[in-house]
Amino acid sequence: MPQLKQKLTLFDMTMIAIGSTIGSGIFLTPSSIIGALPAPKWALLVWIVGGLMALSGALTFAELGAKMPGAGGVYVYLKEAYGDFAGFLYGWSYLLVINTGGIAALSVAFATYFGFFVELSPAGIKTVAITGIVIVTIINILGVKAGGVFSDVFTLLKLAGIIGLIVVGFAAGASNTTDFSAPLGDLPNGLGSALAVAMVGVLWSYGGWQHASFLAGEARDPQRTIPRAMIFGALAVTLIYLLINVAYLFLLSPAEMAASPRLAADAIGKVFGAPGARLIALTIFISTFGTAGIYTLTAPRIYYAMANDGVFFKKVAAVHPKFHTPMFAILLQSVWAIVLVWFWGTFEDLISYVVFTDWIFFALAAASVFIFRRRAAAGAFKTPGYPITPIFFISLSVWFVLNTLVERPAQAWAGLGLLALGIPVYYYWKKRSTN
Numbered sequence: 470m471p472q473l474k475q476k477l478t479l480f481d482m483t484m485i486a487i488g489s490t491i492g493s494g495i496f497l498t499p500s501s502i503i504g505a506l507p508a509p510k511w512a513l514l515v516w517i518v519g520g521l522m523a524l525s526g527a528l529t530f531a532e533l534g535a536k537m538p539g540a541g542g543v544y545v546y547l548k549e550a551y552g553d554f555a556g557f558l559y560g561w562s563y564l565l566v567i568n569t570g571g572i573a574a575l576s577v578a579f580a581t582y583f584g585f586f587v588e589l590s591p592a593g594i595k596t597v598a599i600t601g602i603v604i605v606t607i608i609n610i611l612g613v614k615a616g617g618v619f620s621d622v623f624t625l626l627k628l629a630g631i632i633g634l635i636v637v638g639f640a641a642g643a644s645n646t647t648d649f650s651a652p653l654g655d656l657p658n659g660l661g662s663a664l665a666v667a668m669v670g671v672l673w674s675y676g677g678w679q680h681a682s683f684l685a686g687e688a689r690d691p692q693r694t695i696p697r698a699m700i701f702g703a704l705a706v707t708l709i710y711l712l713i714n715v716a717y718l719f720l721l722s723p724a725e726m727a728a729s730p731r732l733a734a735d736a737i738g739k740v741f742g743a744p745g746a747r748l749i750a751l752t753i754f755i756s757t758f759g760t761a762g763i764y765t766l767t768a769p770r771i772y773y774a775m776a777n778d779g780v781f782f783k784k785v786a787a788v789h790p791k792f793h794t795p796m797f798a799i800l801l802q803s804v805w806a807i808v809l810v811w812f813w814g815t816f817e818d819l820i821s822y823v824v825f826t827d828w829i830f831f832a833l834a835a836a837s838v839f840i841f842r843r844r845a846a847a848g849a850f851k852t853p854g855y856p857i858t859p860i861f862f863i864s865l866s867v868w869f870v871l872n873t874l875v876e877r878p879a880q881a882w883a884g885l886g887l888l889a890l891g892i893p894v895y896y897y898w899k900k901r902s903t904n
Contacts, residue, residue: 474613474793477688479697481617485763486681486702488624490523491631491709492760493578494674496733496753499714504727505666508653509718515664516714518865519671520707525862527678527703528852529835531696534682535850536841538691541774542682543834550837553780554895559830560775561891562884567827568768569802573809575761576601582757585750598810605762606803609769612792613687616766623759630752631709634737638716641740647718665872672869674710676827677760678702683767696850765806769798779902780895825873826884832866835859 477485499512506512533546541560548556563569576598583589583597609616656663681698688694717726720736729735733753737745773795776786782797789796838852838859852858874881 474687476612476614477617477684477694479689479694481614481621482681482684482688482694482698483701483705484621484624485617485684485767486678486698487705488620488627488759489680489763489767490675490677490702490706491624491627491756492575492677493753493757494670495631495710495713496749496756498670498674499717500726500729500732502667502670503723505663506653507723507727508651509647509649509723510651511653512667512723513711513714515667515671516710517707519668519675520703520710522672522862522865523675523678523703523707524700525854525858526831526835527699528854529838529859529862530679530682531699531850532838532852532855533834533841534685534695534699535692538685538688538695539774541771542685542695543679543830544683544771544774545685546834546837547830548778550840551833553778553899555833556778557775557780557895557898558888558891560771560781561894562826562830562888563768563771564802564805565887565891567824568764569806569809572602572761572764572802572806573598575757575764576806576810579754579757579761582750582754585747585754595810599807601758601761602765602803602806602810605758605765606799608762609766609799610789610792610794610796613684613766613794616762616794620759620763620766623755623762627752627756627759628709630748630755631713634733634749634752635709635712635716637737637740637745638713638719642716642719644719646720647722649718651723662876665876668869668872672828673824675706678706679831680763680767683770686770692849765799765803769795769802772798772801780898824884825870825877825881826888828866828869832863832870835863835866 502515503509503512506515530543530546534542537545537549539545544556544560547559577594579601580589580594580597584594589597605619608619653660678699681702682695685691685695688698717732717736720739721729721732725735726732731746734746734749737749741748772781772785775781776783776798782801785795785798785801787797788794836859839856842855870881
C-alpha cells in the first residue's frame with residue numbers, strides 16, 4: 470500500500486512556516502491597528518506582543534511536534550490529549566471553513582490583484598481564482614516535493630518584495646515623518662477596546678506558522694525538523710513585521726496610514742508613484758498565491774489522518790501510488806474551496822465569523838503539553854521557559870476567544886454553530902467505522 474514519503478527538508482519546512490503566515494495581512498492590517506492605537510509606540514508594542522505570542526506558540530508546539538511527529542500535526546496533538554472527538558472537530562472546522570475559506574479568500578485576493586494588470590469582470594475574478602486553485606491542486610498532487618518547491622519559490626519571491634519595501638522605507642523615508650514619542654491621547658471606547666481591535670489584526674497576521682506541523686509525516690528527521698521550522702518561521706515573521714511597520718511609519722504618518730485602504734501601495738507610491746503601486750500589486754499577488762498554494766499542501770494531511778482513524782471517508786486516506794500524496798484529501802479540500810469562491814458573497818461574513826474557532830483549538834493544543842508532561846517526560850525537545858511559555862500563549866488565546874464572544878457574539882455563535890454541526894457527523898462516522 471502506498472505511503473507518504475519523507476522528502477521535505479528543514480529549509481522547505483521553514484519556508485512553509487513563513488509562507489503560510491505571510492499572506493495579505495501585513496499589507497492591510499497595519500492601517501486598522503494604527504487607527505485603533507494612533508500612538509506609534511503602542512502600535513509597535515502590539516506587534517511585538519503578537520510576535521511573542523507566535524514564538525511562545527511555536528516553542529510549545531515544537532515540544533508536541535517532537536513528541537508526536539505524525540501527519541496531521543495539531544490534529545494529532547488534540548486527538549492524543551483529549552480523544553478522537555476533539556481531533557475530529559478540529560479537522561471538521563478546518564475543512565468546512567477555516568482552511569478552505571482561507572484558500573477561497575486568498576484566491577479571490579490574488580485574482581483581484583491580477584486584475585491590476587489585466588482588466589477583469591467580477592466573473593473573471595472568480596474564474597482566475599478558481600484557475601489558481603486548480604493549478605496549486607495539480608502541483609500538490611504531483612508530489613510533496615513539488616509542493617515544497619512551489620512553497621520555497623513563492624515564499625522567497627514574496628520575501629524579496631517585502632524586503633524591497635522595507636529597504637525603500639528605510640532608505641527613502643524619514644524618521645521624522647512620524648513622531649514616535651506621540652502620546653496615545655483620548656480613545657473613544659477606552660484602551661481595552663482599542664487593544665482588542667488592534668490584536669484581532671495582529672493575531673490574524675501572525676497565524677499560519679503551525680501549518681508546518683501538518684506535514685510532519687513527510688519531513689526528513691521530523692523530531693528535529695518540525696520544531697526548528699516553526700521556531701525559525703515565527704522568529705523570521707516577527708522580525709519582518711516589525712521592520713515593515715517601521716518602514717510604513719517612515720513613509721507615511723499615522724493618520725495617513727489609518728486612512729489608507731491600500732497601505733503598501735500608498736507607501737511605495739510616495740516614492741515611485743504609479744509604477745511603485747504596480748510593483749506592490751505584483752508582490753501581493755505573489756504573496757497571496759503562494760500562501761494559497763501552501764494551504765492546499767498542508768491541511769489535507771489532517772483529513773488524511775482523520776480518514777486513517779476511521780472518522781472520515783476511507784478514500785481520503787488513500788495515497789497516490791506514483792506521487793505518494795493524499796490525492797483525494799487534496800481534491801476534497803480544493804473542490805469545497807472552489808464552491809466557496811463561487812458563493813463568496815454569501816460566505817465572506819461567515820468565514821470571518823468562524824476564524825475565532827481556530828484560536829479555541831490553539832489554546833487546547835497548547836494546553837495539551839501539560840497533559841503529556843504528566844503522562845511522561847518531555848521528548849526530544851523541551852519548551853524553553855516551561856510552564857510560563859505555554860501559559861502566556863494559552864492566556865492570550867483564551868483572551869482572544871472570550872473577547873470575540875463579548876464583542877462579536879454573532880460571529881462567535883456562528884462559529885460555535887458550525888462546530889456543533891460536526892457532532893452528529895462524528896458519531897455517524899464512529900458508528901460506521903465500528904460496523
